[in-house]
Amino acid sequence: MRAGHASGRNGFVLVRRRLVQRLKARGIRDARVLAAFEDVPRHDLVPEALWGQAYKDTALPIGEGQTISAPGIVATMTAALGLTGGESILEVGTGSGYQAAILSRLVSRVISIERIPELAQKARVGLEALGVGNVELLLGDGTCGYPEGAPFDGIVVTAGGPDVPRPLLEQLKVGGRLVGPFGPKDGQVLVRMRRTGRARFTREELGSCLFVDLIGRNGWAV
Ligand code: SAH
16 A cells, blocks of 8 residues: 555545546536545555555556446436436446446445456455444346346446347336447447336437447356
């Protein structure tokens, strides 16, 4: 550990405040979302060798060929869910646990699914150390969703798939939203789906992005 940079909320306080200023400048206005980014110590969820880069707006390697998404896109996706508190949210692609930790500050319940056991285990340890109590971590193929926990107020997919997995749409509440990156492997569009009726959905495109592959039954083949 470097001098002056502790684990937990007391480390990198000013650096994190600067990150929040940058998120504001990028157009993130939701005060609760901004407070969550000020609160969650992203450095604790990346390898210590990368602490110096933990609050830059970039993705960083977390092992197993995967990355923790850049804070800017995590903020955009979180804001796009339009959370007011009390929601039940499904995340597909736990990775480092950062997006789950952000969501945990904003809603009552988060279920997050990861397909790689080593990452799921690391995220479990990391989230426990942060004292996050309302996130349930599951190991499996998130492209099938989690019917046992459905319906969800919101679903966030944090890996890039060819198209929106059908089972996830079916597990949304009417009025609920799904946000995620969909399209070719070399560049996706951030999509927001809203369920407006039992069999009715609207689709919006929020910009281009690049994520690691969503691998599974309703994603890319292994
Ligand atoms: N939300 C994460 C982003 C991690 S990158 C964070 O905040 O750090 C995306 C993650 O999705 C990777 O860990 C990858 O293993 C996982 N993933 C890919 N396909 C998946 C699937 N079908 N089900 C669950 N997780 C999946």
